[in-house]
Amino acid sequence: MTEASTIGVADTGVPVHEGGDVGEARSLASDAWRSLKRNWVFWFSVVLITLFVLMTVWPSLFTNTSPNEAILAKARERPSGDAWFGRDIQGYDIYSRTIYGARASILVGVFTSVFTVILGSVLGMLAGFNGGWLDAVLSRVTDMFFAIPLLLGGILFMSVIPNDANTPYFVVVGKVILVMGIFGWPSIARLMRSSVMQVKPNDYVQAARALGASPLRIIRSHILPNAMAPVIVVATINLGVFISVEATLSFLGIGLTPPAVSWGVAISDAIVASRTTPHILLFPSLFLCLAVLAFIMLGDAVRDAFDPKSR
């Protein structure tokens, strides 16, 4: 289950420090864990995220109705026992479409986050660890991509390679992931670079070098475990932001496009009808906001737990 395992990376931001070989780092992590356990915000977001992941992996657990079953005669029906969230303009069951819509958002959020973390960390690590001309070049390249706002880049890219009705689902989703990854990595790279530059002068890194450890080994077992925590936190918060940007692109009609079922597409369709039947707009918006909120809250709680100053 790739979905489950990648969620795990974002989910367990806590025990990152356990890979480190310094006793103090471990106690910081266990301290953080102790304060997280008592934080209702943390548990609230964990429960929400678990629910959304379940919807992504196994939507039929929540509903038996097909999201593509249109009953035009019942279009715009208000919430009832038959269709819990009512029906939209096309007569689709909104509850079912909202459940199935989670898949696109969560997939885009998780994979974009993983993509930006890998790309940003590698480039940030190269720049921060090597310094010199490589740092200068990589920092300028980072600046170039940083100068193009995420939404702007997304709109540009998606409008150049538009989808049509026959584009397969994974290509549609993949394109959104690709474009947001391309414009989303610079913040991670900057963060990684500065955090590597903080860790690098430490005595234990110098000691490892004096003992003849290769650069790769120094990075893998000394620098990375100690520089990764802020990156994981920001990546978790970004995950929420990516979901939100994906929905915005879909809302503008260029992100995910029908027949892909997504919250952004649903909201975009619902705007037309919002004046007479607001429930069509309400439910996908609510789920979208909850998903974004869950990831931002998780990142926020973990950051607070790791920050000794906030306690």
Next chain:
Amino acid sequence: MYKYILRRLLQMIPVLLGATFIIFTMVFALPGDPTAGMCGDRPCSPTFIAQFKKEHNLNDPLLVRYGKYMANVAQGDLGTNFRNIKVQDDLKTRYPTTIKLAGMAIVFETILGIVAGVLAGVRKGRFIDQLVLVSTLVVISVPTFVIGATLQYYLGVKARLFPVTVSSEATFYQLLLPAVVLGSISLAYVARLTRTNLVENLRADYVRTAIAKGLTRRRAVGLHALRNSLIPVVTFIGADFGSLLGGAIVTERIFNINGVGGYLFQGIHNHDGVAVVGTVTILVLVFLLANLLVDLLYGVLDPRISHD
């Protein structure tokens, strides 16, 4: 100081060139027909395509094309869009509206954000602090287009408090609701940033000294702690102004505002590559200049930071 500005301006050149090159490549080099959509639903005639290709140097290699394009941009010529209007003329008529909108959004988010942040910061851990923290998180997680559509419906259509759309004059009253929508997410960030920094600074020795020597708490917080806490906030607001000038795409679309964001969206929708590249080039330039201004402001706010 002048040396610093000059150095920063020189550093901006490669970044600007790189960013515009990325955009240029994306619009003109990726698969996709640049003349698609230019002649309505029919395919364009071969003579038109040949002329278009010649006009935009489409037969040259990419780097040459980019060089020729940037040479024109340096002379203030952003090219003509497919309605045969110069892009810079279009932008000139639309920029005032967007600047007005972004300016109003900035004023809104700055005032309310700082007030909320200070209220939360001085009462850390109390009810109002929790309220600000939770409500800002909620605001951050609601995408702009949801806030926009909802407020437009309830305050504009149902309660009739605000105009639903914005006319081409874009009066202050018409722009009020869009500015609130545009500034809402940044408002949350400003409030959180102010709170975090204020909480940190309130524990600093110089605040304790100020109180010990007999200043009122109001004066110690307002004069000493707040001034230091606002430095990162100013950075954020400056960078935000730069991005609001381009990031208003969604808001301008919802409220039908004739600004740069709306222009950009139209250009993208009509596959008008020239208009898109021209607009984005200007947006990136504005963004970079705004960031430079912010760095210069640093020195004014915090005398410890000097640019010599």
